[in-house]
Amino acid sequence: MTNIFNLPVELPNEELFESLASSTNLLIERIISTGQTTPTGEWYDQKRDEWVILLQGEAKIAYLDNPAVTLKAGDYLLIRAHQKHRVEYTSSEPPCIWLAVHGNLQ
Template identity: 70%
Template sequence: MPPAKANLFSLPNPLSNIEVFEPLFDKGNCLIERIISSGQITPAGEWYDQKRDEWVILLQGQARLAYEDGSETALESGDYVLIPAHCKHRVVYTSAEPPCIWLAVHLD
């Protein structure tokens, strides 16, 4: 039986009030997930401190990441960034229109 087809740009209707994390592939030391954000940010004072490297590309929308050292990275459609393991970061902005569609690859 052939694998099922899916589309990264297909959005749930209606969009949720919470961020959607959808694993697309999870095997061994690699997790690929689609994330849909529509205005959600990391709560104040909280940081992501992941044990794996994360390569992330913003496929649609605009977003901004902040880092513990005070720097920020603005992202537009097509921009990508590699976030090393244990690099504390947070999402401080995501566009609601259009919603953000991220593709994240987590690697050991």
């Protein structure tokens, strides 16, 4: 058994992506952010839907075609496939702990 809130003793300088479960059509991962953001001018354009919940910390997600969203612990959202978005802020203290589910979601 593992606990989603147990963090490595030393966190790397880059975002940490950990696959928790996966199949050909689904990926569940834990993401740990400590102040990382999407590089200026870059946008994520994912092939699959992503449902994400912020379990700890604070973050801000910006969309190319919609207003930005500020997230606090417990907030979740669905990012549709090819919905261009970027991470504009993640807290470092406490680190952000995300749970992300990638797939073709309804």
